[in-house]
Amino acid sequence: xxxxxxxxALALASLALLATVAAEPGWAARRCTPAGTxxxxxxxxxxxxxxxxxxACRSTAYAExxxxxxxxxxxxxxxxxxxxxxxxxxxxxxxxLANEAAEHxxxxxxxxxxxxxxxxxxxxAALDIRGFRAYVAARAASAHLSAGCRR
Numbered sequence: 001x002x003x004x005x006x007x008x009a010l011a012l013a014s015l016a017l018l019a020t021v022a023a024e025p026g027w028a029a030r031r032c033t034p035a036g037t038x039x040x041x042x043x044x045x046x047x048x049x050x051x052x053x054x055x056a057c058r059s060t061a062y063a064e065x066x067x068x069x070x071x072x073x074x075x076x077x078x079x080x081x082x083x084x085x086x087x088x089x090x091x092x093x094x095x096x097l098a099n100e101a102a103e104h105x106x107x108x109x110x111x112x113x114x115x116x117x118x119x120x121x122x123x124x125a126a127l128d129i130r131g132f133r134a135y136v137a138a139r140a141a142s143a144h145l146s147a148g149c150r151r
Contacts, residue, residue: 033083038140039133040079045097046136047073050124052101053117056110065124072129076136 033041047066054062066073081090105113127135 035137035140036079037083038143039137040076040083042136042139042143043073043076043132044080044094046132046139048094048097048101050120052098052105053114053120056105057114057117057121059121061121061124065127069127069129069132072132 047062050065051062054060077090080093081087084090084093108116123135
């Protein structure tokens with residue numbers, strides 16, 4: 001009986017570790033993922049960076065971008081929820097992305113951060129759904145290849 005309890009405890013600990021690692025923002029990017037999932041990851045990262053930059057620089061770029069690309073953003077969110085096996089896991093992952101972006105923003109003087117963010121804010125102002133999809137697909141393909149994944 002004691003051996004069975006130890007095996008169960010070890011299995012639960014392994015699952016807990018796997019869940020923790022899987023929820024880390026970079027985890028999914030370090031694996032070779034399907035193209036649609038990799039594209040969704042890049043889209044959510046882009047959206048998060050844009051949100052932080054818009055907030056820090058008092059820009060309306062994020063709100064306008066999110067409204068203009070709402071349907072595609074929702075599709076990407078659904079893909080990530082499916083990939084991460086649920087809304088709770090997606091929320092944890094998304095929160096960690098936002099926290100990382102905000103931590104970066106906090107380490108840079110505000111004027112410099114906003115100067116550095118200006119290309120992102122301008123790009124977001126110009127991206128429609130087609131442009132957004134093309135941009136994140138290209139970023140996903142680049143990340144996929146740099147991780148040593150095959151097409």
